[in-house]
Amino acid sequence: MSSSSSSSSQEEADEAEGGVGRLGGYPDLLGEPAAARMRPGNGNWPEPFVESLAVQVATDAAAENGRLRAAPALVAVFQVCSTWQAISRSELLWETLTRQIWGRDRRLRPTWREEFIHRHRTAHNFRIQNAVYTPLEIEPSPGGSTSNENDEFSCRCLALSHRHLAGGFLDGSVRLFALPSGRHVRTFRPRRRDRFGPFSRAVAGIVLHDPRVVFASFHGDVHVAGVGDPGPTARRAHVGNPVNDGALVDFTGCGRWWVGLYAGVPGRAFHVWDAHTEQVVFVGGSLTDPEAVLGWHLVTELTEPVGRVRVSSATDAGVACTGVKVIAFDLQQHGLLLGEEEEDVIVGSVDVSDDLFLTIDNRGIATVRRVRTFEEVSRFPVGRSRRILGCLNSGYAFVFRGGAIRAWDLEDGRHLYRFRDRIGDATDLVADDDHVAGCSRDTGIHLWKFSAG
Numbered sequence: 001m002s003s004s005s006s007s008s009s010q011e012e013a014d015e016a017e018g019g020v021g022r023l024g025g026y027p028d029l030l031g032e033p034a035a036a037r038m039r040p041g042n043g044n045w046p047e048p049f050v051e052s053l054a055v056q057v058a059t060d061a062a063a064e065n066g067r068l069r070a071a072p073a074l075v076a077v078f079q080v081c082s083t084w085q086a087i088s089r090s091e092l093l094w095e096t097l098t099r100q101i102w103g104r105d106r107r108l109r110p111t112w113r114e115e116f117i118h119r120h121r122t123a124h125n126f127r128i129q130n131a132v133y134t135p136l137e138i139e140p141s142p143g144g145s146t147s148n149e150n151d152e153f154s155c156r157c158l159a160l161s162h163r164h165l166a167g168g169f170l171d172g173s174v175r176l177f178a179l180p181s182g183r184h185v186r187t188f189r190p191r192r193r194d195r196f197g198p199f200s201r202a203v204a205g206i207v208l209h210d211p212r213v214v215f216a217s218f219h220g221d222v223h224v225a226g227v228g229d230p231g232p233t234a235r236r237a238h239v240g241n242p243v244n245d246g247a248l249v250d251f252t253g254c255g256r257w258w259v260g261l262y263a264g265v266p267g268r269a270f271h272v273w274d275a276h277t278e279q280v281v282f283v284g285g286s287l288t289d290p291e292a293v294l295g296w297h298l299v300t301e302l303t304e305p306v307g308r309v310r311v312s313s314a315t316d317a318g319v320a321c322t323g324v325k326v327i328a329f330d331l332q333q334h335g336l337l338l339g340e341e342e343e344d345v346i347v348g349s350v351d352v353s354d355d356l357f358l359t360i361d362n363r364g365i366a367t368v369r370r371v372r373t374f375e376e377v378s379r380f381p382v383g384r385s386r387r388i389l390g391c392l393n394s395g396y397a398f399v400f401r402g403g404a405i406r407a408w409d410l411e412d413g414r415h416l417y418r419f420r421d422r423i424g425d426a427t428d429l430v431a432d433d434d435h436v437a438g439c440s441r442d443t444g445i446h447l448w449k450f451s452a453g
Helices: 003-021 047-065 067-078 082-087 091-102 112-128 149-153 289-297
Strands: 132-136 155-160 164-169 174-178 184-188 203-209 212-217 222-226 235-238 246-253 257-264 270-274 279-284 308-312 317-321 325-330 336-342 351-353 356-360 365-370 376-381 388-392 396-401 404-409 415-418 426-431 435-440 444-449
Touching: 047 067, 047 082, 047 091, 067 082, 067 091, 067 112, 091 112, 155 203, 155 435, 155 444, 164 203, 164 212, 164 435, 164 444, 174 212, 184 222, 203 257, 212 246, 246 289, 257 289, 257 308, 257 317, 270 317, 308 351, 351 388, 356 388, 365 396, 388 426, 396 426
Parallel strands: 155 426, 203 246, 246 308
Antiparallel strands: 132 444, 155 164, 164 174, 174 184, 203 212, 212 222, 222 235, 246 257, 257 270, 270 279, 308 317, 317 325, 325 336, 351 356, 356 365, 365 376, 388 396, 396 404, 404 415, 426 435, 435 444
């Protein structure tokens, strides 16, 4: 990116941040006395009309120039007159704006107005790389691995929620950290059972939906624990059967569904659980049939990822891939295929956020599509490398390549920056709308907090 382009981007971001800052207390919106700017004759317009106008202006600005442009557009509306300024205090208005602009239907702050401002400022922080970096401390725990002490410190997968970060380790344990402090809270261990290989108990994936932690191992056991449960041993909710199902190569989910991706037995690629009843509601699919042998190798050696599955809670759909195919399937309709694309996909690059999913192919091209329609949203080059990890949140994509993490804007595909902190040879990379986290077998877990406040 040229220096002039960077300067322009910074000015746009600064103006956007200024816009939301001026929403704070309404004094001196544009640097001149408020009375001098108020326009007569607008105070008699009906309140619902003004609210609808504000929403329309904000959504148009976001659609045309990005979500960070919504706040300055709102400032322009609210400065018309004192009556319109008063309407800007409507909680219903801010709830609608937060849903429309930021896609958030759950409020985590005291008011919807504060939620909107928080979302804007945090997105601005992502835009300009304003983050607090914290390397998390991993301490040995009682009852740790005895066969290989390095397994207890080798993190291979991560999961984020609003309040916690969870890391899954080669010895089968899951460590839970509080956000935003990064303080270690709990270590959960699976119930012991016979091992099918040196890595069969390694954590294949985690579903972190506060206050529950659900995690699965390569041999197919699924364990459930509550943040406040007594003792370190988690409850076993499902007993894996590798002979019938193959190896569980990836595991994910949300508050409503758990999904496991298996390789090793034909026609049983997917297992879907109802998260509320913990019962399997669907088994089937042939996505990983060609990778059966690679799936079995996972329990005996640390191979490259065989396949990946991610869940879009916003659309009740799953996205799964191997190295040669990406598919989307309906979780409510028992695995009904929504779309597929045959391409040379880098398995570790596939991720889902809301209704979007990211893939990176072997040519080093990243593509962002809609989950249910495969409609392309953006495409941008990230460069080639032997190993690439990718993730995204609602506005940005993050890619680990060549020892560094880089960020791109999803709306225009523009490369923004490279993270200043290097983490070694990464094994996983995750993001949400407040944080980015990465892990490495050598350097542990790393957290970047972009959240405003």
